[in-house]
Amino acid sequence: MPNSSNIFGRFARRFSRGDLKLNRIEAFSDGVFAIVVTLLVLDLRVPDLHDHNSVAELCEKLREQLPKFLSWLISFIIVCKFWLNHHHLLGQARYANYGMVWLNSLFLMFQSFIPFPTGLMGEYPSNPLAVTIFGFVMSANTVMFLVLQRYILRKLIKPEFAAAVDLRIGVRTLIGPVFYLIGSAAAWVSTPVAFVFYMITPLFFITPGGASDGESADD
Numbered sequence: 001m002p003n004s005s006n007i008f009g010r011f012a013r014r015f016s017r018g019d020l021k022l023n024r025i026e027a028f029s030d031g032v033f034a035i036v037v038t039l040l041v042l043d044l045r046v047p048d049l050h051d052h053n054s055v056a057e058l059c060e061k062l063r064e065q066l067p068k069f070l071s072w073l074i075s076f077i078i079v080c081k082f083w084l085n086h087h088h089l090l091g092q093a094r095y096a097n098y099g100m101v102w103l104n105s106l107f108l109m110f111q112s113f114i115p116f117p118t119g120l121m122g123e124y125p126s127n128p129l130a131v132t133i134f135g136f137v138m139s140a141n142t143v144m145f146l147v148l149q150r151y152i153l154r155k156l157i158k159p160e161f162a163a164a165v166d167l168r169i170g171v172r173t174l175i176g177p178v179f180y181l182i183g184s185a186a187a188w189v190s191t192p193v194a195f196v197f198y199m200i201t202p203l204f205f206i207t208p209g210g211a212s213d214g215e216s217a218d219d
Contacts, residue, residue: 020096025104026087032108033083039115040075043122044068067125071134074198075118078138081202082111082145088208089149093156103151107144113137128187131194135184138198142176175204 047061086107093100117134124130153165183197 020098020101022090022093022096025096025101026090029086029090029104029108030083032111033079033086036111036114037076037079040072040079040118043115043119044072068119068122070195071118071122071125074195074202075114078198078202079111079114081205082141085145085205085208089152092158092161093152094158095156097156100148100151100156103144103148107141107148110137110141110144114141125195126191128191128194131187131191132184135180135187135194135198138201139177139180139184142180146173146177172204176201179204 044065047058047065049057049061051057096104114137117130117137120130121134157165179197179201183194183201186197187194
């Protein structure tokens, strides 16, 4: 009977193979990010007016859509922050192996889901479940980025960055997922408070850290 540890070892070694070009992975990733930010804005619709000349009616319709505009703005900033940190991270890799490609693909899968909770929260801004789902999705995206980051820094880091890498999990690294989860919990007390947490969290990582400065980029 085959040894299960040997089977697992052979399976794991398959993912460490490959010497793939990073430019193809970067191009694919950039395409996904571009589609995500485009889908975000599609939920913003021109309101229908009974009286096309009524300023008061248009103002009221636009006021009703403020939660959608706010959800779009928050998600747009978060996705742009993800893209910047992702671009910074891939710049530290020597090459890509199969493990990195699949981790990157899983990260992009979570990214592609962002328009759904964004639209849900914008449509039902006072519903705690809708606002909570947004926080869980953003926390999951952050965790997926951290997994990808840790894999690259451990296995694929360029020699010139290797000496500066700090693989310890610091407080700054955990700010992203923790704050999103706090926002999710806060939604059951006050959904506006949850919105505030979602707005301020990406500001901690508006510029990337990484091997060059000894910090971990959140996501």
